[in-house]
Amino acid sequence: xxxxxxxxxxxxxxxxxxxxxxxxxxxxxxxxxxxxxxxxxxxxxxxxxxxxxxxxxxxxxxxxxxxxxxxxxxxxxxxxxxxxxxxxxxxxxxxxxxxxxxxxxxxxxxxxxxxxxxxxxxxxxxxxxxxxxxxxxxxxxxxxxxxxxxxxxxxxxxxxxxxxxxxxxxxxxxxxxxxxxxxxxxxxxxxxxxxxxxxxxxxxxxxxxxxxxxxxx
Amino acid sequence: xxxxxxxxxxxxxxxxxxxxxxxxxxxxxxxxxxxxxxxxxxxxxxxxxxxxxxxxxxxxxxxxxxxxxxxxxxxxxxxxxxxxxxxxxxxxxxxxxxxxxxxxxxxxxxxxxxxxxxxxxxxxxxxxxxxxxxxxxxxxxxxxxxxxxxxxxxxxxxxxxxxxxxxxxxxxxxxxxxxxxxxxxxxxxxxxxxxxxxxxxxxxxxxxxxxxxxxxxxxxxxxxxxxxxxxxxxxxxxxxxxxxxxxxxxxxxxxxxxxxxxxxxxxxxxxxxxxxxxxxxxxxxxxxxxxxxxxxxxxxxxxxxxxxxxxxxxxxxxxxxxxxxxxxxx
Numbered sequence: 080x081x082x083x084x085x086x087x088x089x090x091x092x093x094x095x096x097x098x099x100x101x102x103x104x105x106x107x108x109x110x111x112x113x114x115x116x117x118x119x120x121x122x123x124x125x126x127x128x129x130x131x132x133x134x135x136x137x138x139x140x141x142x143x144x145x146x147x148x149x150x151x152x153x154x155x156x157x158x159x160x161x162x163x164x165x166x167x168x169x170x171x172x173x174x175x176x177x178x179x180x181x182x183x184x185x186x187x188x189x190x191x192x193x194x195x196x197x198x199x200x201x202x203x204x205x206x207x208x209x210x211x212x213x214x215x216x217x218x219x220x221x222x223x224x225x226x227x228x229x230x231x232x233x234x235x236x237x238x239x240x241x242x243x244x245x246x247x248x249x250x251x252x253x254x255x256x257x258x259x260x261x262x263x264x265x266x267x268x269x270x271x272x273x274x275x276x277x278x279x280x281x282x283x284x285x286x287x288x289x290x291x292x293x294x295x296x
Numbered sequence: 297x298x299x300x301x302x303x304x305x306x307x308x309x310x311x312x313x314x315x316x317x318x319x320x321x322x323x324x325x326x327x328x329x330x331x332x333x334x335x336x337x338x339x340x341x342x343x344x345x346x347x348x349x350x351x352x353x354x355x356x357x358x359x360x361x362x363x364x365x366x367x368x369x370x371x372x373x374x375x376x377x378x379x380x381x382x383x384x385x386x387x388x389x390x391x392x393x394x395x396x397x398x399x400x401x402x403x404x405x406x407x408x409x410x411x412x413x414x415x416x417x418x419x420x421x422x423x424x425x426x427x428x429x430x431x432x433x434x435x436x437x438x439x440x441x442x443x444x445x446x447x448x449x450x451x452x453x454x455x456x457x458x459x460x461x462x463x464x465x466x467x468x469x470x471x472x473x474x475x476x477x478x479x480x481x482x483x484x485x486x487x488x489x490x491x492x493x494x495x496x497x498x499x500x501x502x503x504x505x506x507x508x509x510x511x512x513x514x515x516x517x518x519x520x521x522x523x524x525x526x527x528x529x530x531x532x533x534x535x536x537x538x539x540x541x542x543x544x545x546x547x548x549x550x551x552x553x554x555x556x557x558x559x560x561x562x563x564x565x566x567x568x569x570x571x572x573x574x575x576x577x578x579x580x581x582x583x584x585x586x587x588x589x590x591x592x593x594x595x596x597x598x599x600x601x602x603x604x605x606x607x608x609x610x611x612x613x614x615x616x617x618x619x620x621x622x623x624x625x626x
Contacts, residue, residue: 115495117375159404
């Protein structure tokens with residue numbers, strides 16, 4: 080059985096910062112089709128600030144995620160500030176005091192983040208938003224564990240479902256946020272929040288998998 | 297993009313610095329860089345707070361002042377202020393009699409205000425909210441709760457602010473601000489796109505010679521794209537859905553607000569108003585008060601919005617009460 084050493088939080092957080100910074104322009108282009116075109120700018124601003132705040136520090140996963148949440152909620156605003164802020168805060172709370180993250184704890188962390196986000200938003204799967212990526216990804220991870228998958232196997236199922244969930248938004252008509260005003264005209268375009276969520280979950284899976292350590296049974 | 301800026305990412309903070317320096321009798325800084333409060337003496341009244349994205353100037357900060365709002369939370373361009381900013385604005389406006397948070401119906405604002413209210417609860421600051429829903433183009437009348445708040449928000453601040461200024465309690469301020477919102481119907485017509493500085497290119501496009509009816513304050517698509525009509529026809533096009541939105545009848549009194557979207561000359565707004573006034577005359581509707589100018593804009597979009605507020609004696613009294621702010625003084 081494998082586990083993640085939770086003291087590596089700063090490294091994982093810097094990976095998340097990097098993936099958003101690298102996709103700043105891409106996220107704004109996706110958003111430009113049916114929104115303001117500022118999703119990449121706002122996300123990059125928040126993640127850059129988080130990266131600067133934790134630069135050179137050694138942080139637990141809980142502390143790193145908590146820092147990201149407070150920066151997003153405290154400085155980027157918009158819809159994404161509270162949504163992602165709540166998501167990462169919920170994740171941070173779940174792994175607080177954990178020294179190791181085993182496959183079950185990782186699943187609890189995902190579920191805790193989702194529950195926290197749903198506490199401030201009534202959005203549903205199918206509304207064309209980040210939940211279309213997040214919900215199937217979390218469910219797939221947990222289903223994989225039930226099926227007997229190991230940590231890496233469950234992360235792979237999460238990545239696949241996140242990707243499928245993101246792609247599913249292309250054919251949806253937006254029911255929430257600013258793009259909801261577009262009605263049918265929102266069909267045919269990816270949702271920017273679903274795209275950024277897919278980037279983050281995929282990177283979280285990659286970064287976790289790269290740091291998995293074997294544990295004596 | 298031909299703009300007066302330093303760094304496109306710092307436009308809002310740099311602008312706030314300008315407002316503070318230019319109008320020290322109106323604005324006082326707070327501990328939060330994106331929260332300004334009224335510089336006048338606190339008067340043991342209900343605090344009135346608003347907030348929203350930048351790019352709509354003079355909204356939202358232009359309505360901080362006497363008889364209007366006590367504090368404002370300032371967001372990134374076209375993006376909601378943070379929950380922390382809303383909370384700090386509640387704290388700045390609170391004079392011990394509770395806070396009325398009067399804002400527009402946008403997903404980000406709804407969520408951040410919700411989080412900020414939780415923060416205020418911990419500090420024992422009572423906060424109640426009214427959400428403006430005046431844009432007739434954004435949802436039909438039977439789905440009023442889905443409508444955006446646009447320039448009608450100004451009437452909500454005016455009425456709610458006047459009620460607070462005369463000493464009404466929080467429940468009464470909320471009731472009257474809600475009554476103001478419920479009495480407002482608005483629609484906009486866009487003639488060109490706007491450009492978010494950090495993006496550097498237009499958000500969308502309206503072809504020369506075309507007009508987009510029902511366009512939103514962030515360039516949300518409207519309900520119809522037509523050839524650009526004469527001002528007379530444009531007035532009729534704007535008046536029709538607004539007049540049909542509620543049972544206006546002959547003898548009704550209204551307040552009329554014609555706001556430019558940022559790039560249309562005020563001369564043209566007055567020209568448009570003359571045509572609107574003719575239409576209201578013909579319908580037997582009496583104009584009690586008129587506001588014409590750049591009251592609620594969308595960066596440098598060309599075009600205008602029309603708001604009608606149906607008045608009764610209670611609303612008229614509050615509408616006529618004095619106010620002093622950057623954007624509205626009477």
